[in-house]
Amino acid sequence: MHNFVCCFSFVALLTCVKSLLPPPCDSEIYCSGSILHQIQMAKLFDDDKYFVDMKLRSAPGELVLSAFQNLSNAFPNGTVPPTKLQEFLDANFEKPGTEFESWTPPDWHDKPKFLNGIADNELRVWGGKIHDLWKVLGRKILSSVKDHPELYSQIYTPYPVVVPGGRFRELYYWDSYWVINGLLLSEMTNTTRGMIQNFLYLVNRYGFIPNGGRIYYERRSQPPFLTLMVESYYEATKDKEFLREALPVLEKEYQFWMQTRSVAVKINGSSHVLNRFYVQAGSPRPESYSDDLELAEGLADEHKEQLWMDLKAGAESGWDFTSRWYINGSGTLRETRTSQILPSDLNALLCRNERTLASFHRLLGDGDSAARYQQAAARRTAAMEALLWDAEKGAWFDYNLLTHSKQPEFYPSNLAPVWAQCYSEPGMADEAVRYLKGSGALEFPNGVPTSLRDSGQQWDYPNAWPPLQHMLIEGLSKLPSTEAKELAFSLAQRWIRTNWLAYVKYDAMFEKYDVNGDGKPGGGGEYEVQLGFGWTNGVALQLLDQYGATLTSGGRRVRSDLLLPLLVSVALVLR
Numbered sequence: 001m002h003n004f005v006c007c008f009s010f011v012a013l014l015t016c017v018k019s020l021l022p023p024p025c026d027s028e029i030y031c032s033g034s035i036l037h038q039i040q041m042a043k044l045f046d047d048d049k050y051f052v053d054m055k056l057r058s059a060p061g062e063l064v065l066s067a068f069q070n071l072s073n074a075f076p077n078g079t080v081p082p083t084k085l086q087e088f089l090d091a092n093f094e095k096p097g098t099e100f101e102s103w104t105p106p107d108w109h110d111k112p113k114f115l116n117g118i119a120d121n122e123l124r125v126w127g128g129k130i131h132d133l134w135k136v137l138g139r140k141i142l143s144s145v146k147d148h149p150e151l152y153s154q155i156y157t158p159y160p161v162v163v164p165g166g167r168f169r170e171l172y173y174w175d176s177y178w179v180i181n182g183l184l185l186s187e188m189t190n191t192t193r194g195m196i197q198n199f200l201y202l203v204n205r206y207g208f209i210p211n212g213g214r215i216y217y218e219r220r221s222q223p224p225f226l227t228l229m230v231e232s233y234y235e236a237t238k239d240k241e242f243l244r245e246a247l248p249v250l251e252k253e254y255q256f257w258m259q260t261r262s263v264a265v266k267i268n269g270s271s272h273v274l275n276r277f278y279v280q281a282g283s284p285r286p287e288s289y290s291d292d293l294e295l296a297e298g299l300a301d302e303h304k305e306q307l308w309m310d311l312k313a314g315a316e317s318g319w320d321f322t323s324r325w326y327i328n329g330s331g332t333l334r335e336t337r338t339s340q341i342l343p344s345d346l347n348a349l350l351c352r353n354e355r356t357l358a359s360f361h362r363l364l365g366d367g368d369s370a371a372r373y374q375q376a377a378a379r380r381t382a383a384m385e386a387l388l389w390d391a392e393k394g395a396w397f398d399y400n401l402l403t404h405s406k407q408p409e410f411y412p413s414n415l416a417p418v419w420a421q422c423y424s425e426p427g428m429a430d431e432a433v434r435y436l437k438g439s440g441a442l443e444f445p446n447g448v449p450t451s452l453r454d455s456g457q458q459w460d461y462p463n464a465w466p467p468l469q470h471m472l473i474e475g476l477s478k479l480p481s482t483e484a485k486e487l488a489f490s491l492a493q494r495w496i497r498t499n500w501l502a503y504v505k506y507d508a509m510f511e512k513y514d515v516n517g518d519g520k521p522g523g524g525g526e527y528e529v530q531l532g533f534g535w536t537n538g539v540a541l542q543l544l545d546q547y548g549a550t551l552t553s554g555g556r557r558v559r560s561d562l563l564l565p566l567l568v569s570v571a572l573v574l575r
Contacts (some may be wrong), residue, residue, distance in 0.1 A: 025215045028062055030153040031286050034078070035068050037075070039089065040289035042082045047527055049167055049287040052216055053096035054089070056151040064092050097169060099154045103140035105162075107190040114541070118548035126493015126500055126553075127544045130509065130537045131186050137162045137534060139169070146432075155213045156203055159194030164511065170213035171198065173222035174318050175535045178467055180229050182538030184236045185545050191234055193242070199226050200249045208256040211315060216286040223346060224257055226250060227353040228314045230360075240363065247360050254357065257350060263342065263401065265387060272383035274347050274399070278339045279312035288526055295334055306337075313338035317346070318467075321525065322459035323451060324411055327402060333457065341407070342399040344388050344470075348416035351380045355422075381422050386417040389423075394431030410439045410452050412468040419475030426480075433484050444515035446498035448472060448491065458525030463512045464521075466539040469495045473543065480565040489550070491545045496551050499540050509536045 023030035028350035030052050040048050049424050056064060071088060072078040080088070112131060118124040140160040145152050154170060161171040162179050176195060183192045202209045209226060211217035227250045257275055264273050282305030284292035292311060296304040314320045314336055327337035388396040390406055395414040397406035414437060418429050441448050447464030454461045469491065476488035500509060501519030511533040512522030521529040544551065 010102040023293070025218045025286075027061075027153070027215055028065055030214075031216050032283065032478040033065070034072065035065070036286060036289060038072075038080055039085055039230065040286075041293070042080075042085050043290060044082060044086060044089070047167055048289050048291065049527075050096060051089075051093075052153050052286045053169065053214070054093040054153075055096075055098050057092055057094055059148060059150055061150055064091045067092070088191075099142055099145050099152050100169075101142055103138050103160050104135050105138050105188055105191045107188045108135055109187065112185065112187045114545045114548070118544050120548075120552045123496070123500065123544060123548070123551060126503060127541065127548075129503070130182075130540055133509065133532075133537055134162055134183065134186060134188065134191075137165055137532060137537075139163050153214045153216060155202075155210065155215060155218075157198035157213060160191070161195055161198060161213075162191065162534060163532075164530070164534040166511070166530030167527060168212070168530065168532070171195070171358070172212045172534075173199070173209050174225050174467070177225035177229055177232075178470065178535035178538035180538070181232050181533075181542040184232060189233070189237055190349045192236075195521075196226070196229050196233055196246070199229065200246055203249045203253045204467060208253055210530050212533070214287075218435070219224075219281040220312050221256075222316060222318050223349055224253060224353065225349070226253055227356050228349075231356050234360075243360060244364055247357075249362065250357060250360075254350075254353065265342075265399070265401070267386055272379075272386050274342045274380070274383050274387060275350055276339060276342050276401075277313040278347065279309055279316055281312055282306070282309050283511075285306055285312060285315065291526055292458065299334075307334065310336045310338045310340075317343065319450075319459040321457045323406070323453050323455040324398065324409070324459070325438070325458060332455075337402070340401045342387065342401065343413065344384070344396040344398055345413035345416035347380060347384055347388070348396070348420035348422050349424035351377050351384070351417070352420035354380060377422070381424055383405070384417060384422065385424060386534045388417075389428070391431075393436040394428075396432075410441055412441070412448055412450065412472050415472060415475060419471040419481070421475075421478065429479050430481065433479070433481070433487065436472075437487075442487075442491075445494060446513060446520075449515045456524050458512065458522065460524070462514050462516050463522035463524065464498075464515045465493075465512050466495075468534045470539045470542060475545070489547060492547050493551055495541065496543055497553065498555050509533045511536060520574050 029035050039051050046049060068088065071080055071084065075081065081231050111128070115124055115127050118127055138160060141154065141156055145154050146156040149156060157171065162183065164168055164172055164175045180192050180195060199209050206218065208221050211220045211222050230243065230246050230250060261275050261278050262273050263276055264271050292308055296307050299307065310325070314325050317338060319325070321333055322335065323337040325336045325341060326332070326338060354373045354377035358370040358377065361370035361373065384396060387399045388406065390397055396417050397408060397414055400407055415432050417423050419431050423429060436442065440452060447469055449461040450463050450465055450468060451460045459465070473488045473491050476484045479485065498513050498519055499509065502508070502513065502521060505519050508531045510521040511530045514520040514522050523529055
């Protein structure tokens with residue numbers, strides 16, 4: 001099963017995986033070349049992503065390349081002035097967004113049933129407004145993207161999608177897991193099925209799912225949530241035939257991660273295989289071209305390539321960017337070495353995928369395949385406990401392949417195995433709860449921060465992100481202890497309150513929030529905080545569904561199951 005084992009040298013690593021990787025984007029407009037370089041370095045737009053999302057006005061692209069070469073030849077050193085670059089853009093490109101047609105999901109309907117379970121009237125009205133946002137975020141790709149792909153950076157997919165929002169105007173991989181769970185609560189099963197079919201289509205086309213629906217994402221993926229998307233859909237519909245059709249594609253994606261993203265590490269005489277994020281593409285990201293080029297200034301060529309590879313691996317992780325990927329704890333973004341870290345959350349997710357694939361095979365009557373995936377999950381659990389688990393601290397920590405040691409800082413991902421239910425002893429989850437309570441991460445009124453380090457990067461303090469909140473809450477809520485369940489509710493109440501306060505203030509949902517400000521959007525990183533927002537909506541709807549009977553917009557509740565014990569306690573004191 002594990003075709004790729006540990007090769008730490010850069011050259012050996014390239015040799016190991018070369019034949020397994022998809023071809024790079026070969027567009028000399030959207031992925032490399034003089035047009036990309038000059039336009040991005042001229043900073044004509046506030047966001048580098050704007051240019052690489054623009055559509056060519058006409059084919060063939062060779063004429064555009066030739067016209068730009070002629071334009072460059074007219075200026076010293078071939079550098080075109082910004083005013084001439086803008087004229088060239090106006091003549092040859094259209095604004096982003098022209099690849100879509102207006103589309104309202106036909107299975108959207110008013111007042112889905114889950115709203116009836118929300119006791120607080122203000123939260124129920126707000127839940128209805130979040131449900132309305134699916135209509136705003138729906139997109140259908142024009143057929144011309146399929147017929148004339150050379151005009152677009154957009155990757156064609158056959159079914160409409162619900163996008164995150166803002167600058168993220170195309171589908172994104174791991175975002176869609178929480179979007180899909182929200183859509184299912186909104187009873188939009190046809191839209192959900194179409195989104196999953198798009199991802200299955202992408203696996204069949206590329207062998208994996210790109211980071212997002214653009215050709216400049218073709219060499220990197222994101223955390224592999226497709227198997228869990230299919231699980232959510234199956235739980236809602238019990239559509240066994242759809243599961244039967246999807247399963248071989250899910251296995252194909254799993255093999256991609258095992259063949260191109262796995263590492264064997266020896267410890268205490270035993271060899272263990274775990275996974276990491278890794279992207280073999282040593283060039284700047286087209287959508288952040290000027291940032292990447294400037295960050296690498298002064299480095300030797302081979303170090304530039306390594307940095308750009310690790311920045312892309314950071315983007316593949318979904319945590320772009322964070323001090324979590326710095327190779328030493330006091331480093332800067334320039335010391336990002338994502339590929340040299342074995343992440344606790346990626347391996348917890350793959351463990352949950354392995355157990356879910358086993359359950360799918362059991363459902364379809366294939367006991368041998370079910371046993372094979374169950375054994376893979378058991379091997380991974382043992383590997384995680386050998387390399388990531390810290391019995392003294394009581395949590396799972398990322399493993400640094402260069403220092404052969406665990407990374408000691410707090411991240412919500414340190415508890416990801418609790419969410420994945422991927423541990424061998426029940427007491428480990430109880431220890432993880434104690435770790436969380438003693439970490440200092442629960443001291444903030446508006447969510448659990450992504451780290452306790454203020455690096456200026458968006459996946460660090462003081463930002464709190466919806467998927468991390470939900471994974472923590474879901475993991476805690478499934479534990480048998482009352483303490484864990486109460487903590488899960490407390491975190492849900494904090495998160496819903498800060499989302500609701502922001503909505504009241506700004507009439508918007510944001511991609512991230514500040515843990516210190518009531519309803520304050522997050523900040524930092526490479527771009528302004530984005531509105532929309534797909535996974536924020538999905539997480540809010542899931543928490544409103546799970547805890548709607550007791551959540552309040554004011555942050556207070558009286559739970560009926562605790563009222564009697566409270567009265568008894570008061571009576572005893574009064575005696």
